[in-house]
Amino acid sequence: MKKNKKPSLFFTKIKGPKFYFWILGVVLTPIIALLAAFVKVKFDPSWWFEAYALLIFFWLIFSLFLTFRSINKVSTRFVVSIIQLIYQLAILLVPIIIFVLAVVSTAAYAPEFVKNNPNLEKTFIKRIENKYDIRVGENDKIKHISYWSVGEEFGFDMIIKAHDYNKENYLPKNSPLENATFSSSLTWHTHYLCYGEKLEIDDEGVRDIICDLRENPRRLEISTSKVRLDWKVTTTFFPEQNLVWIKETEW
Numbered sequence: 001m002k003k004n005k006k007p008s009l010f011f012t013k014i015k016g017p018k019f020y021f022w023i024l025g026v027v028l029t030p031i032i033a034l035l036a037a038f039v040k041v042k043f044d045p046s047w048w049f050e051a052y053a054l055l056i057f058f059w060l061i062f063s064l065f066l067t068f069r070s071i072n073k074v075s076t077r078f079v080v081s082i083i084q085l086i087y088q089l090a091i092l093l094v095p096i097i098i099f100v101l102a103v104v105s106t107a108a109y110a111p112e113f114v115k116n117n118p119n120l121e122k123t124f125i126k127r128i129e130n131k132y133d134i135r136v137g138e139n140d141k142i143k144h145i146s147y148w149s150v151g152e153e154f155g156f157d158m159i160i161k162a163h164d165y166n167k168e169n170y171l172p173k174n175s176p177l178e179n180a181t182f183s184s185s186l187t188w189h190t191h192y193l194c195y196g197e198k199l200e201i202d203d204e205g206v207r208d209i210i211c212d213l214r215e216n217p218r219r220l221e222i223s224t225s226k227v228r229l230d231w232k233v234t235t236t237f238f239p240e241q242n243l244v245w246i247k248e249t250e251w
Contacts, residue, residue, distance in 0.1 A: 020067040025084040037095045056092045113198040115146035132172040139163035143206045146199040155249040162242045172225035172233040182217040187232040187249040
């Protein structure tokens with residue numbers, strides 16, 4: 001008569017709650033999270049988010065079901081399963097949190113360039129009137145309006161063909177006029193405005209006047225209001241062409 005073989009110790013452990021909790025719940029869960037993070041960083045597939053969400057869903061169901069089923073006492077089943085669920089969620093959600101923060105951060109610091117937009121024109125005219133007491137006349141012609149931002153830095157440029165060339169209307173905070181030779185700086189420059197650049201001035205004649213300052217800087221009448229050290233509003237006058245260039249920059 002053959003003797004019944006006792007199940008091996010290894011097989012007994014495989015079926016035990018400790019194995020399911022510690023191996024499936026505690027050990028394999030962070031390995032899965034690390035592998036998912038590696039795939040995201042190394043290959044960055046477009047389907048990563050959806051695939052990882054499905055993997056989390058099925059892995060949680062599978063591992064929790066095995067742990068829950070392996071424990072005899074009902075109260076212990078729930079306590080252990082809840083502990084395992086909290087731990088697994090904390091580990092598995094880390095790559096998703098990093099992914100979301102990366103997307104938000106990229107969106108927040110992505111460069112933005114807008115020009116000759118009617119809403120931008122209305123918004124900026126209202127902004128400079130309320131904040132800097134600059135009054136754009138009803139008969140003034142807007143030759144160029146643009147906005148850029150890179151991270152926390154931003155800049156507005158508005159070039160006006162003035163109908164009534166009353167300089168007092170365009171002085172920011174009624175700051176005094178002064179004569180200054182154009183010298184490109186962080187708050188007074190022609191960045192993005194010239195030929196082939198992102199905010200290129202469409203009017204060729206106006207563009208030539210502004211962009212010529214790069215190669216041929218000259219003395220100009222300006223009025224500057226300092227919001228703070230890294231934030232200024234500068235009005236530059238070109239009386240020969242009845243042009244007024246209003247620039248607000250924060251860097």
